[in-house]
Amino acid sequence: VSAARWLPAAAALALALVPWSANPFYRLAGGDGDGRDPTFDVPLDPSPLRAADFPDDLPYITEAPGASPLAQGNLKAAGQLYLARQLPVQDRRRAEVRVQYRDGRVVFAQHG
Amino acid sequence: MTLVPGVAAVNAVFVGVGYALLARSLRSRSWSERASWAGVALLLGAGAVGTLVFFAAIAGVRSTLAAAAACALAAAAAGLLVGFELPQRAARPSNSLLLGVFGVLAAICVLGLVGGFRSAPWLDDAWGIWLPKGLALWHHGLDERLFVPNGEYVAFGVPDYPLWWSVVTSLDVQAVGDLDVRVMDAQLALLTVAFFGAVARLLWGFVRPEVFAPSLLLLACCPELWRHVQGGIADLPLAIYVALSVLTTVLWMRSRASFHLLLGAFGAVVALQIKTEALPELAALAVVGVALCRDRRLVFASLAALASALPWLTWRWAHDVPSRTGDLDFARVDRIPPTLESVFGHLLDPTEWLVVVPLFVALALLARRPRLLLGPGAILLIVVVAYWIDRDEIRYVLDTSAYRVIDPIVLTAAVLLPLLAEAFLQQRQPLREDRRLVGEP
Numbered sequence: 368v369s370a371a372r373w374l375p376a377a378a379a380l381a382l383a384l385v386p387w388s389a390n391p392f393y394r395l396a397g398g399d400g401d402g403r404d405p406t407f408d409v410p411l412d413p414s415p416l417r418a419a420d421f422p423d424d425l426p427y428i429t430e431a432p433g434a435s436p437l438a439q440g441n442l443k444a445a446g447q448l449y450l451a452r453q454l455p456v457q458d459r460r461r462a463e464v465r466v467q468y469r470d471g472r473v474v475f476a477q478h479g
Numbered sequence: 480m481t482l483v484p485g486v487a488a489v490n491a492v493f494v495g496v497g498y499a500l501l502a503r504s505l506r507s508r509s510w511s512e513r514a515s516w517a518g519v520a521l522l523l524g525a526g527a528v529g530t531l532v533f534f535a536a537i538a539g540v541r542s543t544l545a546a547a548a549a550c551a552l553a554a555a556a557a558g559l560l561v562g563f564e565l566p567q568r569a570a571r572p573s574n575s576l577l578l579g580v581f582g583v584l585a586a587i588c589v590l591g592l593v594g595g596f597r598s599a600p601w602l603d604d605a606w607g608i609w610l611p612k613g614l615a616l617w618h619h620g621l622d623e624r625l626f627v628p629n630g631e632y633v634a635f636g637v638p639d640y641p642l643w644w645s646v647v648t649s650l651d652v653q654a655v656g657d658l659d660v661r662v663m664d665a666q667l668a669l670l671t672v673a674f675f676g677a678v679a680r681l682l683w684g685f686v687r688p689e690v691f692a693p694s695l696l697l698l699a700c701c702p703e704l705w706r707h708v709q710g711g712i713a714d715l716p717l718a719i720y721v722a723l724s725v726l727t728t729v730l731w732m733r734s735r736a737s738f739h740l741l742l743g744a745f746g747a748v749v750a751l752q753i754k755t756e757a758l759p760e761l762a763a764l765a766v767v768g769v770a771l772c773r774d775r776r777l778v779f780a781s782l783a784a785l786a787s788a789l790p791w792l793t794w795r796w797a798h799d800v801p802s803r804t805g806d807l808d809f810a811r812v813d814r815i816p817p818t819l820e821s822v823f824g825h826l827l828d829p830t831e832w833l834v835v836v837p838l839f840v841a842l843a844l845l846a847r848r849p850r851l852l853l854g855p856g857a858i859l860l861i862v863v864v865a866y867w868i869d870r871d872e873i874r875y876v877l878d879t880s881a882y883r884v885i886d887p888i889v890l891t892a893a894v895l896l897p898l899l900a901e902a903f904l905q906q907r908q909p910l911r912e913d914r915r916l917v918g919e920p
Contacts, residue, residue: 373552384489400597403482403659405606411898443579443633444607449658451614455633456623 407447409438410471416449419475421464425453428462442468483596485655486665492551493524494908495593499555500527502561504550504738507829515683519677519742522723525670526749529647530787533752542646544653563738566684566730580692588672589700597667600711608636608659613649616642627798639802641791643752644713647743660746662822662828663711663715671708674719675699678894681726681742685733690904691897698893703831707883713754718751721757723853724784725764726894727802732772740780747784756865758788760887763857773849814873818866821877822859825885832889839892839899846903855892862888 390437421427429446431439446455446466456462465476480488497520498513500506531550536542562828600606615625619913621642624632651662675695682691698704705920713843731739747764750757765781795802826836836855843852862884869876 401599403657403661404599405603407658408600408601414897438646440607441603444603444611447611447633447635448606448614448660450612452618454619457631457633474764 388456393450402477405445407441407445409435409441411438411441411445411468412472413445413449415473416445419450421450421453423466426456426462427464427466428456429466429468430459431468434468437467441465441475442466445473458459480654480656482659482661482665486596486651486662486669488652489650489887490521490525490666492547495519495524496528496551497521497524500524500558500561500911501558502567504811505734508565508573508801515676515680518673518678519680520634521669521673522677522719523745524554525550525647526720528650528744529643530749530752532646532650533642534622534790536616536621536642536646537794539620541618541620542613542649544650545550545635547650547777553808561668561772563741564732564736564737565738568573570643576688577692580696581688582850583638584675584692584696584699587696590669591699591705592672594705595664595666595671595708596661598664598709600663600709602710602712605663605713609645610648610652610663610709612642613645613647614652616646617648617649617653621794623691623798623888627800638757638800639795640713641748641752641754641757641788642802660711664709667708667711667715670687670716670719670865671704674723677723678726680857681730685730686897686901687904690900694893694897697833697835697896698890701832701835701889701919703882703889707886710883712883713885713887714883717750717753717757718890719860720746720753721760721764721887722746722890722894724761725891728768728777729851729895729898731777732768740776744784745781747781748787751784752791756796756861756884758785759861759865760858761785764854767853767857769854808870809868812867814864814867814869817873817877818863818881821881822862822866822885824883826888831882835889839896842896842903846899846906849893851899855888858888858891860884881898 398451404417407413411436427450429439429442431442434442443455450466459465463477467474467476494517496712498516500523501520505516514778528547528551531554532542535546540546541692560748562751567786612626619625623629625634626638628634628638648663651666653656655662675698679695681692683809724743727739727746728743731743747757747761750761759783761784765777765785769778769781794800825831839855840852843849865884866873866876866881
């Protein structure tokens with residue numbers, strides 16, 4: 368097998384390592400990979416949501432008073448992603464847990 | 480399990496189911512030839528299991544690993560009962576340069592796979608809608624409290640979309656054993672690499688390897704392809720199965736092999752379970768296909784495939800899931816120019832899809848095969864009409880979706896490209912021989 372045969376493959380791999388190319392290959396060849404959490408559009412630490420241990424089917428509501436619509440949307444989506452065993456409700460009075468967004472932090476407020 | 484073993488395990492089952500579906504057809508083939516069908520097997524298995532689990536969800540079964548295992552066993556058992564004659568045509572890579580092209584293609588696919596496993600989807604729809612729906616199917620089933628807009632619970636967005644992509648990524652999360660959004664990109668990378676393998680396998684013998692290898696390399700080098708893989712975008716699996724359907728149907732028009740016709744119908748069935756727009760796109764493709772070949776078998780296969788949309792449509796109808804089709808406006812023709820500008824801008828931008836689409840058009844004309852333009856053209860027509868009659872603000876919907884709803888157009892053009900190149904080269908061959916006979920250079 369001629370070494371020249373593998374030259375194009377070697378060239379492609381070498382290109383992937385060019386640091387200023389900012390291509391997807393460099394992203395995987397030279398940088399840290401992404402984590403297991405989504406890349407949110409707003410500052411949002413999902414750790415409390417991931418660690419939450421609520422009963423199945425527990426009704427909850429997400430609240431981000433004063434936050435941008437983008438933050439409200441991200442919090443709602445994060446709830447549906449991490450609290451998939453529970454049920455998001457629209458009426459605050461029916462919720463047994465309120466998932467609140469405060470300056471990038473997620474906090475829980477129990478009913479009442 | 481962690482990310483890599485979990486996703487690998489799910490896909491090993493998919494490959495196993497795919498090979499079971501091919502088992503009788505591959506019975507007398509060599510091991511190396513059987514291995515070459517791995518890409519087709521993965522797409523078959525993922526398509527079959529995902530579709531059956533989705534149908535089971537419509538019937539009230541939660542989308543758990545146990546349900547998926549039962550569906551996998553059922554699909555594999557059904558596959559072991561049927562066998563089709565595989566079209567067999569010999570072809571062998573002829574030179575070391577060609578092997579180099581395959582080597583680069585393989586290297587790019589490996590890099591794409593690594594990138595898929597290392598990246599979280601950048602599109603918020605992926606982790607904000609598609610995956611949460613899959614997790615809800617796992618924990619609650621197809622529960623109308625979550626899947627039908629109501630005044631009591633917070634329902635998911637785009638409730639009219641089918642759920643194949645949600646089901647498949649949910650199975651990955653369950654196998655991994657931890658919520659990890661990277662499963663979406665990893666799964667998409669595996670499907671994309673399988674797609675390259677499947678297209679090469681299916682074209683083998685119909686197109687010379689020295690013709691289809693550079694064509695596939697051109698697609699593999701498209702920056703937008705791997706960007707979409709790393710976006711977790713549902714449009715990409717839709718495009719993969721639409722392109723698979725179109726390619727095998729065009730091959731069937733040449734081979735008349737039942738295997739090609741069935742694979743074409745199968746690709747359409749899976750595509751219909753991925754996104755809503757698959758229905759008008761595949762209906763348009765069926766009309767084009769039937770008009771081109773006027774064969775009753777294609778009519779029946781198309782109708783059977785389109786009928787697979789009925790379970791989801793029936794569930795939507797029975798549960799009053801709102802659809803945008805009742806809210807369409809044909810009067811605003813001023814939406815057409817910006818639509819054309821945006822869609823063609825993405826299709827022709829060399830920094831997105833290189834020259835896949837312009838090359839496809841040029842070769843269709845040069846090879847005197849303009850009828851093949853009708854395939855991607857039919858999908859393009861549906862995309863343009865969809866933007867025209869939609870009611871959302873045109874600039875917003877174009878900016879947020881035009882770059883990805885063209886995926887089925889691009890991938891369909893990409894898989895037809897080698898067939899056109901082969902036709903063009905074959906037409907040139909006798910011309911060169913004639914010139915040699917009369918002493919012209």
